Amino acid sequence: MKKNYQAVVIGASMGGMQALRTLLAQLPNNFPLPVMVVQHQMRGSDDFLAEYLNRYCAVEVKEACSNEPVLSAHVYIAPAGYHLLVEEEKTLSLSVDLPVNYSIPSIDVLFESAADVYGEYLVGIVLTGASVDGSQGLKKIKAYGGLAVVQDPVSAEAPEMPAAAVNAAEVDHILPLEEIGVFLGGLTDD
Amino acid sequence: MKPAAVKMEDKQLQAFEIDCLLEAILLRYGYDFRNYARASLKRRIHNRLALSNLRHVSEMIPLILYDESFFSAFLGDMSITVTEMFRNPEVFKFIREQVTAKLRTYSRVNIWNVGCATGEEAYSMAIILEEEGLLDKTHIYATDYDNQALEAAKTGIYPVNVMQQYTENYLKAGGRRSFSDYYQARYESAKMKNSLRDKITFAHHNLMRDGSFAEMHLILCRNVLIYFDQTLQNSVLTLLRNSMVHRGYLVLGDKETLGFSAVENDFESVDDKRRIYRKKILT
Numbered sequence: 001m002k003k004n005y006q007a008v009v010i011g012a013s014m015g016g017m018q019a020l021r022t023l024l025a026q027l028p029n030n031f032p033l034p035v036m037v038v039q040h041q042m043r044g045s046d047d048f049l050a051e052y053l054n055r056y057c058a059v060e061v062k063e064a065c066s067n068e069p070v071l072s073a074h075v076y077i078a079p080a081g082y083h084l085l086v087e088e089e090k091t092l093s094l095s096v097d098l099p100v101n102y103s104i105p106s107i108d109v110l111f112e113s114a115a116d117v118y119g120e121y122l123v124g125i126v127l128t129g130a131s132v133d134g135s136q137g138l139k140k141i142k143a144y145g146g147l148a149v150v151q152d153p154v155s156a157e158a159p160e161m162p163a164a165a166v167n168a169a170e171v172d173h174i175l176p177l178e179e180i181g182v183f184l185g186g187l188t189d190d
Numbered sequence: 191m192k193p194a195a196v197k198m199e200d201k202q203l204q205a206f207e208i209d210c211l212l213e214a215i216l217l218r219y220g221y222d223f224r225n226y227a228r229a230s231l232k233r234r235i236h237n238r239l240a241l242s243n244l245r246h247v248s249e250m251i252p253l254i255l256y257d258e259s260f261f262s263a264f265l266g267d268m269s270i271t272v273t274e275m276f277r278n279p280e281v282f283k284f285i286r287e288q289v290t291a292k293l294r295t296y297s298r299v300n301i302w303n304v305g306c307a308t309g310e311e312a313y314s315m316a317i318i319l320e321e322e323g324l325l326d327k328t329h330i331y332a333t334d335y336d337n338q339a340l341e342a343a344k345t346g347i348y349p350v351n352v353m354q355q356y357t358e359n360y361l362k363a364g365g366r367r368s369f370s371d372y373y374q375a376r377y378e379s380a381k382m383k384n385s386l387r388d389k390i391t392f393a394h395h396n397l398m399r400d401g402s403f404a405e406m407h408l409i410l411c412r413n414v415l416i417y418f419d420q421t422l423q424n425s426v427l428t429l430l431r432n433s434m435v436h437r438g439y440l441v442l443g444d445k446e447t448l449g450f451s452a453v454e455n456d457f458e459s460v461d462d463k464r465r466i467y468r469k470k471i472l473t
Contacts, residue, residue: 066447085230087228097272
């Protein structure tokens with residue numbers, strides 16, 4: 001039986017800009033879920049990443065704003081220097097708390113808050129990166145019954161982060177980057 | 191299908207525990223965190239839980255009730271924010287280049303730095319005003335509910351190793367002097383000049399409980415509202431609006447917006463990207 005997933009969260013670090021472009025460009029413009037993304041960025045970066053990705057995607061990609069309602073077919077990018085979280089009311093919130101895993105935004109912070117809200121109806125994806133961020137978050141998504149997907153470390157520009165996620169969590173799918181977008185499409189097909 | 195390891199009822203119980211904790215804090219100390227955005231609040235509470243070697247949030251309740259030092263640690267957790275001098279330098283540059291000219295037309299200027307924490311922003315503002323020749327006729331009120339943070343702010347002492355970053359920010363904000371003119375370095379610390387501190391009143395103010403105390407020409411309230419839910423945001427924004435002169439300036443954090451708030455129509459945007467607003471003349 002197919003589950004009615006309600007949201008997708010994605011974490012990426014080194015090499016993530018290209019990986020996100022490949023993945024997100026595969027989503028159709030009527031993709032039925034909201035997507036929230038943490039890509040590690042330099043402090044003080046502007047919203048270039050969202051603008052850049054939006055050029056290549058059918059879904060709308062934008063930088064997340066405090067209080068914003070979460071909509072399907074939208075991709076929300078965590079702003080540099082802010083943690084991105086999801087509230088019970090399905091709105092986004094931001095914080096400037098301490099870095100987690102030396103990172104703000106942190107993938108774990110997003111994943112853990114999304115797991116609280118969406119429980120088993122959440123899909124978590126860890127992509128390329130040279131960090132361990134995302135591992136704890138993915139573990140929590142699994143503990144709440146959600147779906148854990150990791151980019152095959154072999155296909156990742158930086159394999160450490162996906163490898164750490166595979167070690168930490170009971171991952172459901174390890175996929176080459178090119179297949180993840182199609183996989184998400186298949187998850188939500190009726 | 192394998193049942194989820196964490197049951198739905200557990201999740202509801204955990205939410206209930208947090209409600210009880212917040213109620214206990216309100217009854218015992220008068221601090222009301224019930225309308226804080228829950229996701230970060232929960233994260234902070236769970237961090238304190240882990241540090242205290244406790245398993246359930248409800249176990250914090252007796253500690254909160256009977257151990258004031260535990261509560262003060264909790265309060266510290268709640269007000270952790272990462273701040274720096276001239277954070278988002280382009281905002282301070284804009285204030286310097288566009289806003290100070292308007293402030294100059296007043297005989298006395300009141301500025302309110304809401305949620306000043308350890309004071310970095312208040313000192314940044316004082317430096318800008320000093321260089322624009324406005325500091326002498328300005329009073330900066332810098333408020334926070336966290337007394338420990340206020341004490342740190344009053345000393346004006348910061349680790350010397352952050353000064354390089356602050357110097358870069360200062361220059362990007364249009365700084366005209368040498369940033370080291372504004373502090374004295376000693377061993378590992380840098381102490382801001384008394385001439386700056388003397389123009390700032392650091393004071394306790396709780397946005398959930400306390401009202402207006404002066405008519406402000408400029409209010410800096412950056413990355414305070416992001417921690418509040420919609421209801422509390424609206425009540426704080428209403429307080430800020432009522433604390434300002436007509437045509438007064440309101441500066442929010444760079445990812446905050448008045449859009450969809452209850453006071454949206456009472457302000458006009460001066461600069462969208464830098465989140466600088468101006469109060470309309472209300473009839």
